[in-house]
Amino acid sequence: QVRLVESGGGSVQAGGSLRLSCAAFGYNIRDFCIAWFRQAPGKEREGVTHLPTGGGDNAAYADSVKGRFTISQDTVKNTVYLEMNSLKVEDTAMYYCAARSKYACDSDSWYQETKYPFWGQGTQVSVSS
Numbered sequence: 001q002v003r004l005v006e007s008g009g010g011s012v013q014a015g016g017s018l019r020l021s022c023a024a025f026g027y028n029i030r031d032f033c034i035a036w037f038r039q040a041p042g043k044e045r046e047g048v049t050h051l052p053t054g055g056g057d058n059a060a061y062a063d064s065v066k067g068r069f070t071i072s073q074d075t076v077k078n079t080v081y082l083e084m085n086s087l088k089v090e091d092t093a094m095y096y097c098a099a100r101s102k103y104a105c106d107s108d109s110w111y112q113e114t115k116y117p118f119w120g121q122g123t124q125v126s127v128s129s
Contacts, residue, residue, distance in 0.1 A: 001026045002024070002025075002026045002027050002099065002118045003024070003025040003026050003118075004022055004023070004024055004025075004097050004098070004099060004118060004119060004120035005022070005023045005025070005120055005121070006020060006021065006022050006095065006096065006097055006120040006121065006122060006123040007020070007021045007023070007123055008020040008021045008123060009095060009123030009124045009125045010124075010125070010126070011126040011127075011128065012087055012125075012126075012127055012128075013127070013128055013129075014087060014088055014089055014127055014128065014129050015086060015087065016087050016127070017083070017084060017085045017086075017087065018084045018087065018125060019081055019082065019083050019084070020036070020081065020082040020084070020095055020097075020123060020125070021079055021080075021081055022034065022036070022079060022080040022081070022082075022097030022120060023077070023078065023079045024078045024079065024080070024099065025078075027099075028075075028078065029073055029075060029078050029079075029080060029099075030053065030075060030102075031053070031101065031102050032053070032099040032100060032101060032102055032105075032118075033050065033051065033052050033053055033099065033100050033101075033102055033104075033105035033110070034050070034051050034071075034073070034080045034097060034098070034099050035047060035048075035049065035050040035051070035097070035098050035099075035110055035111075035116060036048040036049050036050075036071065036080075036082045036095060036096070036097055036098075037095070037096045037097075037098055037113055038091075038093035038094065038095045038096070038125075039093055039094050039096070039122075040090075040092060040093040040094075043093075045096070045113050046062065046111070047062055047110060047111030047112070047113070048061070048062050048065055048069065048082070048095070049061045049062065049065065049069055049071040049082065050071070050107070050110035050111070051071045051072075051073060051080060052102075052105050052107060052110075053102035053105055058107070059071050060107060060110050060111075062111070064090075065084075065091075068084065068085050068086045068087075069082060069083065069084050069085070070082075070083040070085075071083075080097060082095070082097075084125070087125075087127045088127060089127050089128065089129050090127075091125060091127050092125060092126050092127045093124075093125060094122040094123070094124050094125075095122060095123050095124075095125055096119055096120055096121075096122045097119075097120045098113065098116035098118060098119050098120070099116060099117075099118040099119075100115055100116045100117060100118070
């Protein structure tokens with residue numbers, strides 16, 4: 001059974017950094033595409049970044065986080081990370097990791113939450129001014 005567990009959230013001041021982790025259980029991350037989503041209070045969930053199978057330089061990012069956030073993976077630890085730098089108040093949200101099979105991995109739809117059957121429980125990120 002596929003299970004995703006996020007951690008690393010917390011409260012920071014604007015300009016600070018956090019690193020979120022998404023540990024995968026029940027499957028090998030090499031066989032899946034992983035994405036991070038976030039949902040702020042009163043807003044719809046939005047795609048933040050996506051790491052297709054194989055990782056590398058093919059990651060995609062929402063315009064709002066480009067240059068500040070970096071997605072990466074450690075295949076030994078079977079974990080995907082989201083490094084968040086220069087955090088802004090508007091980055092405050094619940095952050096979720098999501099996974100879908102590499103056979104369904106489509107870069108054009110990475111930001112569509114309905115494409116992901118597997119989700120973690122989320123980790124809260126709060127950025128204060």
